[in-house]
Amino acid sequence: MRMEIGNLDSSRPLASLSLDLDNQWSYMKTHGDQGWEKFPSYFDIVLPGLLDVLAEQKLKITFFLVGQDAALEKNREALETITARGHEVGNHSFHHEVWLHTQSKAQIEKEILEAEGHIVRVTGEKPVGFRGPGFSWNEAVIEVLVDHGYLYDATTLPMYLGPLARLYYFWNSKLSSEEKEQRSNLYGSFKDGLRPVKPYFWEMSAEARLLEIPVTTIPIIKVPFHLSYLLYLSRYSGALMRQYLRLAVGFCRMAGVGPSFLLHPLDFISGDQVPELKFFPGMDLDRDHKFKVFRDVITYLGRHFKLSPMSVHASALTKRGKLKTLRLRNHRG
Numbered sequence: 001m002r003m004e005i006g007n008l009d010s011s012r013p014l015a016s017l018s019l020d021l022d023n024q025w026s027y028m029k030t031h032g033d034q035g036w037e038k039f040p041s042y043f044d045i046v047l048p049g050l051l052d053v054l055a056e057q058k059l060k061i062t063f064f065l066v067g068q069d070a071a072l073e074k075n076r077e078a079l080e081t082i083t084a085r086g087h088e089v090g091n092h093s094f095h096h097e098v099w100l101h102t103q104s105k106a107q108i109e110k111e112i113l114e115a116e117g118h119i120v121r122v123t124g125e126k127p128v129g130f131r132g133p134g135f136s137w138n139e140a141v142i143e144v145l146v147d148h149g150y151l152y153d154a155t156t157l158p159m160y161l162g163p164l165a166r167l168y169y170f171w172n173s174k175l176s177s178e179e180k181e182q183r184s185n186l187y188g189s190f191k192d193g194l195r196p197v198k199p200y201f202w203e204m205s206a207e208a209r210l211l212e213i214p215v216t217t218i219p220i221i222k223v224p225f226h227l228s229y230l231l232y233l234s235r236y237s238g239a240l241m242r243q244y245l246r247l248a249v250g251f252c253r254m255a256g257v258g259p260s261f262l263l264h265p266l267d268f269i270s271g272d273q274v275p276e277l278k279f280f281p282g283m284d285l286d287r288d289h290k291f292k293v294f295r296d297v298i299t300y301l302g303r304h305f306k307l308s309p310m311s312v313h314a315s316a317l318t319k320r321g322k323l324k325t326l327r328l329r330n331h332r333g
Contacts, residue, residue: 013253015305016213016313017061017298018090018154019050019263020131023069026096027266027277030134035276039068042274043078046265051085053291057298060086061263062310064131064154067094067115070122083123088309090154091115091127098134105140112144129310131155135215139328142202145210152211152314153202154260158195159217159224197222198257199317200324209325211314215262218248219255226262227297231282234293245297249304258305258313267294 023043028036054061063082069075071094083089093100094115100108112130120126128151132141135157145153197219203209217224225248233241252259270287271278278284301307317323 012306013258014313014316015258016260016308016310018310020064045273047078050268060309062088062090064090064092065119066092066096067118070118076122079122083125088311089123089125090129093133096133098136100132100136101138108140109144142210146208152213154213156195156214158197158214159222203325203327213260216259219251227267
């Protein structure tokens with residue numbers, strides 16, 4: 001859904017909120033756990049409370065949907081509710097395989113278009129934005145998105161901590177050596193920290209380009225501050241978490257970055273509700289505590305930025321036009 005910019009408050013820079021609606025089965029699949037093939041879902045646990053809190057906070061956000069979930073009739077009512085409540089939907093691939101970057105352009109095109117078809121069928125809205133599973137992408141992803149008229153990509157994660165995050169994930173998994181190799185780029189590499197934090201255009205030719213809105217990390221130091229990290233800090237000290245958020249917002253404002261602030265379903269549920277996912281950091285936190293932190297974080301962000309769905313942010317950035325342009329290295333078009 002391409003949302004209109006409307007009468008935005010120009011006194012605050014624009015920022016965007018998005019949630020990667022990874023389902024229970026997709027976490028289990030990436031982690032190498034048995035039973036994911038039955039596609040267990042926690043949508044009935046996550047979505048009602050989350051949508052109510054978003055309404056309470058008068059927020060509209062972008063939900064990146066996995067095509068496999070949209071293809072299953074059991075999820076239809078839950079996913080329909082997202083657009084019925086006025087939120088945007090984005091494309092998060094069909095199979096949610098974090099090794100998307102290893103696939104051919106033809107395979108990637110099938111992943112994106114199959115997901116898009118089911119998302120349109122269920123929600124009635126065509127996605128204009130894409131985020132790769134596990135922040136996985138390659139140049140073929142960008143080319144496919146340009147070929148099919150997408151407005152923006154939101155995959156890149158410019159941080160230096162990717163290898164450490166991957167090491168922790170593997171340490172807590174039951175993956176074989178082959179499966180670990182398949183997931184070897186999960187959360188990216190150290191050099192991803194060299195990527196821009198500010199939005200920019202990927203350019204294929206003078207006529208073909210795509211807006212990239214990176215998942216925002218703290219400018220200069222390139223460490224994440226999306227909600228999962230803030231919740232983890234809150235386990236030890238609410239004051240420390242708030243100071244970290246203030247630091248992140250201060251650096252963003254100094255650098256002229258309107259954040260793309262990332263949420264995940266596990267930010268709103270506890271390990272008691274979904275025991276299969278207790279191994280994730282922060283799943284020992286109470287659900288009510290998580291919602292309180294979310295409200296506090298959103299209130300603070302809202303003082304400094306006008307919070308919007310990603311397509312609104314993307315449209316405003318595209319109209320502004322004064323963004324850096326990066327050429328796809330292997331494109332000859």
